[in-house]
Amino acid sequence: MTLANVVAATMFAGITLYALLAGADFGAGFWDLFAGNAERGAPTRKLIEESIGPVWEANHVWLIFVLVTLWTGFPSAFAPIMSTLYVPLTLAAVGIILRGASFAFRKASRTLSARRIYGAAFASSSVITPYFLGSVVGGVASGRVPAGTHTGDVFESWLNPTSVLGGVMAVIVCAFLAAVYLAADADHRQRPELATVFRRRSFAAGIAAGVVAAAGVAVLHADSPDLFHGLTHRGAPFIAASAGAGAITLVLVARRRFAIARYVAALAVVAVLWGWAAGQYPWMLEHELTIKAAAAPRATLAAGLLAFGIGSLLLVPALVWLLVLFQRGDLASEA
Amino acid sequence: MTGVLVASQTDLLYARQQMALSLGTHIVIACLGMAFPFLVVVAEWRGNRTGDAIYTTLARRWAKAMGVLFAVGAVSGTILSFEFGILWPRWMGRYGAVMGLPFAIEGFAFFLEAIFIGIYLYGWDRLPARVHQAVGLAIGVAGVASAFFVVAANGWMNDPTGFHIVGGKVVDVKPWAALFNSALWPEATHMILGAFIVAGCLVATPHAWALLRGRGTRYHRVGLALALTVAMLAAPVQIVVGDWAARHVAQKQPIKLAAIEGVTHTQRGAPLHIGGLYVDGAIKGGLRIPNLLSLLAYDDPHATVQGLETVPVSDRPPVNVVRTAFQLMVAIGFAMLGLGAWLGLAWRRRRSLPRSPWFLRAAVLSGPAAVLALECGWIVTEVGRQPWIVYRVMRVRDAVSDASGLRYGYFLLIAVYTGLAIATFTVLRRLARVPLPAETEPTPPGAPA
Numbered sequence: 191m192t193l194a195n196v197v198a199a200t201m202f203a204g205i206t207l208y209a210l211l212a213g214a215d216f217g218a219g220f221w222d223l224f225a226g227n228a229e230r231g232a233p234t235r236k237l238i239e240e241s242i243g244p245v246w247e248a249n250h251v252w253l254i255f256v257l258v259t260l261w262t263g264f265p266s267a268f269a270p271i272m273s274t275l276y277v278p279l280t281l282a283a284v285g286i287i288l289r290g291a292s293f294a295f296r297k298a299s300r301t302l303s304a305r306r307i308y309g310a311a312f313a314s315s316s317v318i319t320p321y322f323l324g325s326v327v328g329g330v331a332s333g334r335v336p337a338g339t340h341t342g343d344v345f346e347s348w349l350n351p352t353s354v355l356g357g358v359m360a361v362i363v364c365a366f367l368a369a370v371y372l373a374a375d376a377d378h379r380q381r382p383e384l385a386t387v388f389r390r391r392s393f394a395a396g397i398a399a400g401v402v403a404a405a406g407v408a409v410l411h412a413d414s415p416d417l418f419h420g421l422t423h424r425g426a427p428f429i430a431a432s433a434g435a436g437a438i439t440l441v442l443v444a445r446r447r448f449a450i451a452r453y454v455a456a457l458a459v460v461a462v463l464w465g466w467a468a469g470q471y472p473w474m475l476e477h478e479l480t481i482k483a484a485a486a487p488r489a490t491l492a493a494g495l496l497a498f499g500i501g502s503l504l505l506v507p508a509l510v511w512l513l514v515l516f517q518r519g520d521l522a523s524e525a
Numbered sequence: 526m527t528g529v530l531v532a533s534q535t536d537l538l539y540a541r542q543q544m545a546l547s548l549g550t551h552i553v554i555a556c557l558g559m560a561f562p563f564l565v566v567v568a569e570w571r572g573n574r575t576g577d578a579i580y581t582t583l584a585r586r587w588a589k590a591m592g593v594l595f596a597v598g599a600v601s602g603t604i605l606s607f608e609f610g611i612l613w614p615r616w617m618g619r620y621g622a623v624m625g626l627p628f629a630i631e632g633f634a635f636f637l638e639a640i641f642i643g644i645y646l647y648g649w650d651r652l653p654a655r656v657h658q659a660v661g662l663a664i665g666v667a668g669v670a671s672a673f674f675v676v677a678a679n680g681w682m683n684d685p686t687g688f689h690i691v692g693g694k695v696v697d698v699k700p701w702a703a704l705f706n707s708a709l710w711p712e713a714t715h716m717i718l719g720a721f722i723v724a725g726c727l728v729a730t731p732h733a734w735a736l737l738r739g740r741g742t743r744y745h746r747v748g749l750a751l752a753l754t755v756a757m758l759a760a761p762v763q764i765v766v767g768d769w770a771a772r773h774v775a776q777k778q779p780i781k782l783a784a785i786e787g788v789t790h791t792q793r794g795a796p797l798h799i800g801g802l803y804v805d806g807a808i809k810g811g812l813r814i815p816n817l818l819s820l821l822a823y824d825d826p827h828a829t830v831q832g833l834e835t836v837p838v839s840d841r842p843p844v845n846v847v848r849t850a851f852q853l854m855v856a857i858g859f860a861m862l863g864l865g866a867w868l869g870l871a872w873r874r875r876r877s878l879p880r881s882p883w884f885l886r887a888a889v890l891s892g893p894a895a896v897l898a899l900e901c902g903w904i905v906t907e908v909g910r911q912p913w914i915v916y917r918v919m920r921v922r923d924a925v926s927d928a929s930g931l932r933y934g935y936f937l938l939i940a941v942y943t944g945l946a947i948a949t950f951t952v953l954r955r956l957a958r959v960p961l962p963a964e965t966e967p968t969p970p971g972a973p974a
């Protein structure tokens with residue numbers, strides 16, 4: 191494996207973790223939106239607040255990790271992606287601001303009206319953000335970002351069938367992950383009524399994901415033949431694994447085996463993402479720029495990997511500690 | 526650099542405005558992200574050691590505000606990472622490989638910060654006190670580290686090193702040399718000290734305000750004393766470090782120095798002007814001190830100072846903006862020295878805060894003043910570098926995106942930031958209004974603070 195491939199894989203691991211961790215946080219916001227009026231939705235919202243409060247900021251940093259790895263390791267891919275897709279990226283960034291700020295504001299507010307306003311901002315931005323990030327993925331994956339210093343079509347690059355599919359899929363997948371994770375959380379916290387609610391929602395989201403994915407086959411076939419080819423050839427085993435894992439998740443959820451179900455659900459998402467990566471390899475920008483051509487000089491890649499290695503030595507223990515404390519319920523009492 | 530098509534001049538202007546707006550917002554909250562954790566931990570530690578409930582109450586209430594500010598800081602920083610690509614793709618595409626490393630390292634500092642803030646805020650009652658305090662310290666250390674690395678990137682823009690340009694191509698990239706550019710040391714030191722000043726003063730402001738309005742209690746006095754003391758310890762050092770930064774500018778960025786001081790013609794034994802305006806190539810009004818500029822910048826009263834005339838008009842930064850910002854920053858720096866001396870003397874004599882309401886008024890003002898100095902400092906650095914995005918290597922207009930409609934993003938952000946500022950202020954005020962626990966009895970009305 192070349193150094194460039196190692197860095198690309200590292201970055202893609204970051205994308206995967208962002209999707210699994212922050213994706214579930216966005217999905218929790220999705221369910222917050224549909225939790226019902228203030229009174230009826232209170233227990234659901236409380237569960238959501240408790241299960242993302244201590245971790246969402248750490249989960250969010252994976253996005254930063256991906257961005258800085260992309261611009262340091264593959265500057266000539268970063269530049270055209272960001273400039274061509276600046277509209278959905280700006281909207282996603284605004285969504286990120288609203289989501290993070292309003293979540294914190296809601297927690298710090300006591301009056302019902304303030305909590306309502308911040309809650310609405312939190313929940314709607316939790317849907318907007320993954321949509322636009324998903325549409326960015328669609329734009330990149332369908333080869334709509336030209337390499338070089340000239341910006342591609344700033345509208346068609348994200349207002350196209352593949353991007354819409356990417357956006358919708360992102361929202362549904364986030365909702366699916368969140369429903370399964372929250373069912374497990376509710377179960378763990380001995381709130382069976384909430385576990386039942388999220389069990390139902392896991393089904394709804396899981397089935398929706400299946401239906402959209404099936405429809406997506408036709409969309410990709412018509413709109414992005416290269417991506418379609420990649421997903422159905424080199425990516426095929428991954429896609430099959432994803433479908434299988436998705437189905438198993440639903441069976442596990444049906445049997446109330448939530449603790450295992452959450453890992454299998456995560457696996458389904460990981461498989462789709464790596465199916466995309468495998469399908470698109472070796473292109474960073476389809477037919478425009480390979481990973482090798484986009485890569486920074488060797489010295490930069492090596493320095494980045496060294497920083498990554500040393501950083502991980504600090505990061506991994508801290509992250510594990512956070513998760514252990516969180517699972518043990520030691521992060522329950524707010525200052 | 527290359528004669529590529531560039532966006533219209535107006536879009537360039539909007540892009541610069543947008544960058545300034547987002548950075549100017551982020552930096553204020555980032556300062557709190559760096560230094561506020563230290564204040565909170567000091568209060569927590571004093572509370573645990575002395576058993577004085579006031580300190581524990583302070584720590585807990587400050588921590589709530591810190592949690593809110595952290596969320597705002599994290600999201601306001603995220604948008605910056607987007608903007609680097611959205612607004613300046615040519616800069617990132619061409620030099621990302623040279624100057625990206627500090628950001629890649631900074632990413633890990635962010636991770637640690639975000640992890641420890643989660644543990645700190647939510648682990649208050651479950652973790653042993655020592656562990657909890659250590660976690661709080663770790664937030665601050667990670668914050669300072671992230672500032673160090675991000676300023677390394679900014680230092681590189683001022684003193685670009687670690688690469689060569691051969692035949693229009695960037696070659697021979699040495700990312701570590703780029704990271705450890707010479708501007709890093711004075712800039713990072715000045716920035717980190719600035720963060721302690723800004724955070725200390727901003728925290729002092731509402732406490733002083735409550736005391737001034739007669740709503741104050743011992744709680745407010747202790748909070749004011751603690752926060753302001755931290756800021757006032759940093760203030761004198763900041764002047765020395767500012768001098769270091771200025772000397773570095775004189776060495777490496779002579780045209781920026783010329784703009785800071787309004788020097789048109791290259792001259793030996795240059796005078797220093799305090800106040801006044803730059804009109805038609807000379808300073809009108811203000812106080813003129815012969816030879817002082819040469820002395821301050823080069824340790825020699827007869828040293829030669831390079832003038833703006835040595836570069837074409839199009840390569841000169843806007844003198845009055847840079848110069849006024851610099852003068853304001855320095856004036857505020859010295860005013861803080863005075864405030865610190867007042868505080869220090871009263872403390873030595875009576876072990877208490879100065880009694881005069883004028884002290885409280887000054888303390889209320891110190892927060893906004895510190896923020897003003899911070900923004901002015903960045904205006905000196907960034908506007909003083911114009912028209913270069915990378916000093917003498919790449920012009921801002923060659924870096925900007927050629928995408929159409931960038932201005933609408935800027936308009937959207939103005940609305941978002943306005944809403945964010947109002948909401949942050951409202952939420953923090955609400956937190957401050959939550960009644961204090963019973964053990965912190967109020968001062969009888971009319972009593973001096």
Ligand code: HDD
Nearest residue numbers: 712716719722764767768770771855858898899902903906
């Ligand atoms: C709280 C704030 C604060 C205060 C009281 C001062 N400064 Fe400052 N200054 C900053 C906050 C700041 C800053 C954090 O905003 C800057 C912007 C870039 C940097 O590294 O620090 C800065 C930049 C900056 C620069 C430009 C550096 C460059 O472009 O590379 C100079 C020459 C000075 N300062 C000098 C001073 C002097 C002589 C001061 C003394 C009285 C002073 N500053 C007080």
Ligand code: HEM
Nearest residue numbers: 541544545548549552675676679900903907908913914921
């Ligand atoms: C590491 C930190 C920073 C980096 C990498 C950075 C980078 C940039 C870039 C790329 C631009 C646009 C190009 C240009 O006008 O030169 C810019 C402009 C600007 N930045 Fe910074 N900046 C940093 C810190 C800050 C901070 C903290 C402030 C706070 C106020 C700030 C204030 C400004 C202003 C006012 C402009 C507009 C200058 C003009 O248009 O004349 N910068 N900066």
Ligand code: HEM
Nearest residue numbers: 254555558559595598599602603605606635639668672675
């Ligand atoms: C001199 C300028 C800067 C300083 C001193 C600084 C410092 C900091 C600090 C201390 C934090 C954490 C505090 C908090 O979350 O409240 C932070 C957050 C952040 N900053 Fe900055 N920053 C600067 C400029 C920039 C620039 C130019 C960028 C991007 C290109 C940036 C990107 C970020 C990001 C992405 C975060 C959020 C990290 C998270 O998710 O926790 N910062 N910054």
